[in-house]
Amino acid sequence: MSDRLAIQKNFAERLDVYSKTGLDVRATTPEDVALIRDLIDMGLALTGSANNAPGFLKDPGQHELLDTSINAVSTAVSNLDQLEQKLKADRPQDRSLSPSDRTRIVGIIDSIAEALKQESFIGRAAPIIARREMERRLGAVAEETRKAREESDRELKQFERETIERLRIDLQSHFRKQIEELASAQTALQKELKAVEKNAGKFDDNLRKTVTDLEKRLTDRVEIVRGSVGELAASDEKVRAVVASQVSASMEEVGAVREHVAELDARSSAQQKELAKRVDSLAERTSAEAQTYLAHVIEPPLKRISELENSGGKIIEELNHLKEVFTQLRAPATVAKYAQRFRDDASLARNHAAIFLCFGVAALVASGAMAIVIHVALRPPDHAATAELAFYGTTKLFLFALLATSVAVCVHGFRKSTHNAVVNEHRANALDSFVAFSEATPIGSLEQKALLMEAAKLIYEHRSTGFDSGEKYDASKLSEIVEKLLLKRSE
Numbered sequence: 001m002s003d004r005l006a007i008q009k010n011f012a013e014r015l016d017v018y019s020k021t022g023l024d025v026r027a028t029t030p031e032d033v034a035l036i037r038d039l040i041d042m043g044l045a046l047t048g049s050a051n052n053a054p055g056f057l058k059d060p061g062q063h064e065l066l067d068t069s070i071n072a073v074s075t076a077v078s079n080l081d082q083l084e085q086k087l088k089a090d091r092p093q094d095r096s097l098s099p100s101d102r103t104r105i106v107g108i109i110d111s112i113a114e115a116l117k118q119e120s121f122i123g124r125a126a127p128i129i130a131r132r133e134m135e136r137r138l139g140a141v142a143e144e145t146r147k148a149r150e151e152s153d154r155e156l157k158q159f160e161r162e163t164i165e166r167l168r169i170d171l172q173s174h175f176r177k178q179i180e181e182l183a184s185a186q187t188a189l190q191k192e193l194k195a196v197e198k199n200a201g202k203f204d205d206n207l208r209k210t211v212t213d214l215e216k217r218l219t220d221r222v223e224i225v226r227g228s229v230g231e232l233a234a235s236d237e238k239v240r241a242v243v244a245s246q247v248s249a250s251m252e253e254v255g256a257v258r259e260h261v262a263e264l265d266a267r268s269s270a271q272q273k274e275l276a277k278r279v280d281s282l283a284e285r286t287s288a289e290a291q292t293y294l295a296h297v298i299e300p301p302l303k304r305i306s307e308l309e310n311s312g313g314k315i316i317e318e319l320n321h322l323k324e325v326f327t328q329l330r331a332p333a334t335v336a337k338y339a340q341r342f343r344d345d346a347s348l349a350r351n352h353a354a355i356f357l358c359f360g361v362a363a364l365v366a367s368g369a370m371a372i373v374i375h376v377a378l379r380p381p382d383h384a385a386t387a388e389l390a391f392y393g394t395t396k397l398f399l400f401a402l403l404a405t406s407v408a409v410c411v412h413g414f415r416k417s418t419h420n421a422v423v424n425e426h427r428a429n430a431l432d433s434f435v436a437f438s439e440a441t442p443i444g445s446l447e448q449k450a451l452l453m454e455a456a457k458l459i460y461e462h463r464s465t466g467f468d469s470g471e472k473y474d475a476s477k478l479s480e481i482v483e484k485l486l487l488k489r490s491e
Contacts, residue, residue: 335438335455339431346424353417360410367403374399427459 374396434455 335431336435339428339435342424342428342431346421346428349417349421349424353414353421356410356413356417360407360414363403363406363410367400367407370399370403430455430459 434451437451
């Protein structure tokens with residue numbers, strides 16, 4: 001047992017040294033890191049696994065040594081992970097291992113295997129297995145590296161060939177297009193030059209023809225203008241002769257007209273004097289006849305009209321007096337009619353209040369019954385989910401809210417109807433009191449008008465009945481209007 005303990009301790013020390021110094025090997029690839037991790041795991045299995053070393057852990061003193069080995073392996077694995085992260089940068093100098101590095105790694109593995117050789121459960125096959133595994137893994141890594149390099153070189157050459165071919169084709173097509181465009185541009189330019197030369201010749205011919213036509217037109221127009229000037233000169237002489245003859249004839253006619261006007265002026269003066277005399281005599285005669293007509297024909301009807309106006313005013317005053325008397329006599333009957341109307345409204349409001357009361361009691365009873373039914377029928381299961389509990393809760397809340405709203409509406413309708421019934425009964429009593437008092441007072445007296453004003457106040461002022469919600473109505477303006485109407489009628 002002491003020999004085994006010494007071997008195990010020696011292996012743990014070697015493993016600890018490897019974990020600290022084995023990582024100093026330069027240029028390790030990710031595949032090499034995985035290989036070293038596998039070797040460390042294999043050494044841990046050979047030294048500390050209960051499956052591969054049955055009976056080795058029976059001695060309680062081996063636990064401390066096993067913990068030391070596990071800690072050393074954990075440190076090595078952590079360092080290897082850090083190295084693997086650094087190697088992800090893919091540096092060119094880390095592509096492969098040198099022969100000296102391989103020899104060093106193999107020597108470390110041989111020393112670990114030699115330390116384990118004395119254990120009976122390992123056998124002499126451990127160094128051979130480790131060496132073969134190391135050689136196999138190193139050979140596989142070298143082969144993969146060689147294949148990767150060959151594949152990379154092949155892909156690079158293929159890419160270079162494809163790139164050069166693509167550039168050659170692109171340049172050829174580009175040059176061909178440029179040559180075709182230049183040829184087409186040259187052809188178009190030649191066509192345009194020919195067209196310009198042809199158009200220039202045509203333009204010169206057209207210009208000469210246009211100038212010739214313009215000269216002919218100008219010559220013709222000059223001749224026409226000269227002929228027109230001659231004709232205008234001859235016409236001017238003729239016009240002057242005609243105008244002179246017409247002016248002399250017109251002067252003779254003007255002299256004859258002046259003489260005729262003078263004769264007419266003399267005649268009109270004589271006729272005006274005679275007409276003035278006739279008008280004066282006719283005015284004197286008409287004035288006398290008008291005075292006689294007014295005295296005998298117009299004055300009697302005017303007197304009759306004034307008499308009728310006086311009698312009409314008296315009749316209107318009597319009619320107004322009769323109207324007031326009739327209104328005052330009709331007032332009690334009208335008040336009694338409105339009192340009966342208020343009484344009918346009060347009865348109708350009482351009926352509505354009774355209906356609302358019945359519905360409210362029914363809704364209240366239904367609420368109690370529904371509460372019992374809901375409590376029994378809508379009981380959630382013992383192990384119900386949150387969604388089911390929410391469904392049952394919202395359903396109960398909705399039903400209770402519906403029944404509570406129905407009861408509130410019935411109570412509100414009962415209070416309003418009862419309030420209206422009491423108010424209408426109060427108004428009917430006020431009007432009946434007015435009729436009773438007005439019969440005991442003279443018609444049209446101030447006492448009757450005061451009673452009417454008080455009755456109006458009692459009808460339209462707000463009275464608390466215990467069933468209303470405290471709303472108030474200001475009847476002072478209406479009372480002022482009634483008072484002004486009564487005072488105006490008394491005047």
